[in-house]
Amino acid sequence: MRQRTQNEAPPRRSTLGIEDYLARLGDRVRAARARRGMSRKILARDSGVSERYLAQLESGRGNPSVAVLHQIADAMDMSVMELADPHGGTDPALAEILSLLSPLDGGELAEAARLLEQRFAGSSTRGNRIALIGLRGAGKTTLGRALAEKLGVPFIELNRVIEQDYGASIGELLSLSGQPAFRRYENRCLNQILTDYEEAVISTGGGIVANPETYTMLLRRAHTIWLQASPEEHMQRVVEQGDMRPMEQNREAMTDLRAILEARAPLYDRAEANVDTAGETLETSLTKLTETARGLIG
Ligand SMILES: Nc1ncnc2c1ncn2[C@@H]1O[C@H](COP(=O)(O)OP(=O)(O)O)[C@@H](O)[C@H]1O
Ligand SMILES: O=C(O)C1=C[C@@H](OP(=O)(O)O)[C@@H](O)[C@H](O)C1
Numbered sequence: 002m003r004q005r006t007q008n009e010a011p012p013r014r015s016t017l018g019i020e021d022y023l024a025r026l027g028d029r030v031r032a033a034r035a036r037r038g039m040s041r042k043i044l045a046r047d048s049g050v051s052e053r054y055l056a057q058l059e060s061g062r063g064n065p066s067v068a069v070l071h072q073i074a075d076a077m078d079m080s081v082m083e084l085a086d087p088h089g090g091t092d093p094a095l096a097e098i099l100s101l102l103s104p105l106d107g108g109e110l111a112e113a114a115r116l117l118e119q120r121f122a123g124s125s126t127r128g129n130r131i132a133l134i135g136l137r138g139a140g141k142t143t144l145g146r147a148l149a150e151k152l153g154v155p156f157i158e159l160n161r162v163i164e165q166d167y168g169a170s171i172g173e174l175l176s177l178s179g180q181p182a183f184r185r186y187e188n189r190c191l192n193q194i195l196t197d198y199e200e201a202v203i204s205t206g207g208g209i210v211a212n213p214e215t216y217t218m219l220l221r222r223a224h225t226i227w228l229q230a231s232p233e234e235h236m237q238r239v240v241e242q243g244d245m246r247p248m249e250q251n252r253e254a255m256t257d258l259r260a261i262l263e264a265r266a267p268l269y270d271r272a273e274a275n276v277d278t279a280g281e282t283l284e285t286s287l288t289k290l291t292e293t294a295r296g297l298i299g
């Protein structure tokens with residue numbers, strides 16, 4: 002985080018030079034891509050912008066036209082404004098809030114979100130719903146199913162509900178209709194599950210945190226638990242399952258996995274509780290998870 006002296010007011014408007022602006026634009030594109038678990042290749046395919054140009058842009062050496070920026074934003078289901086100007090927005094109060102928040106780091110932003118939620122989101126209705134979040138291989142499916150059995154409640158796998166609703170696999174949904182469509186299905190199906198089940202264990206997809214609207218709905222209407230593991234364990238477990246598409250069609254293995262985990266960690270960290278499964282057997286993790294879940298639903 003950039004250091005600010007105590008009396009220095011946060012900048013109201015961007016006074017960045019063009020080089021700094023383009024460097025930050027590149028950072029925002031890379032971070033938005035990582036949050037979604039999209040490789041550069043996939044973003045190139047979905048946006049129609051070449052991989053080479055994306056690499057240039059992400060390293061601060063591109064000066065994209067508005068049309069190119071629009072293509073990139075669209076492929077990630079974002080507005081151009083969100084991508085191009087983090088202080089954007091027509092309401093001055095909103096711009097002020099965004100400028101206050103923009104120098105904060107991930108942990109501080111999560112704290113700010115919690116404070117705003119407490120003040121403005123009204124009472125939450127989490128019922129006896131436990132939702133598991135975390136990267137692929139965290140154990141959301143395996144531990145989730147076992148936890149549901151222990152608690153005697155239904156086990157719901159969000160991605161299976163989406164597949165039923167769409168009528169084809171998640172892979173087909175992504176390749177035929179694209180990531181924005183997947184995120185819309187995810188939002189709708191999750192809303193339905195949260196409405197239909199008063200008690201359940203819900204296993205979500207690793208990328209649920211990529212869509213703020215969906216993720217906020219989950220945080221408010223279910224008790225969320227972040228299942229953690231080390232990057233190496235995430236990778237090893239996914240590979241051992243025979244799934245050779247770690248992180249949503251992203252084949253660039255460990256480097257990408259670390260970047261995705263780093264980009265998502267502050268978001269996963271907004272969960273009500275976390276259970277670290279690193280270096281543990283499935284049985285130990287299940288015991289820890291069951292205790293944590295019982296503590297949350299009281
Ligand atoms: N301590 C542990 N916690 C969770 N999973 C573990 C653990 N040790 C080994 N595993 C294995 O890791 C895999 C986790 O995969 P899965 O449940 O499909 O994760 P996710 O649904 O989060 O992608 C399973 O094969 C599970 O048996
Ligand atoms: O990490 C991700 O971006 C994703 C993980 C998958 O879920 P699992 O974590 O259940 O495999 C699935 O939602 C989709 O392919 C996106």
Ligand SMILES: [Mg+2]
Nearest residue numbers: 141142143204
């Ligand atoms: Mg799973």
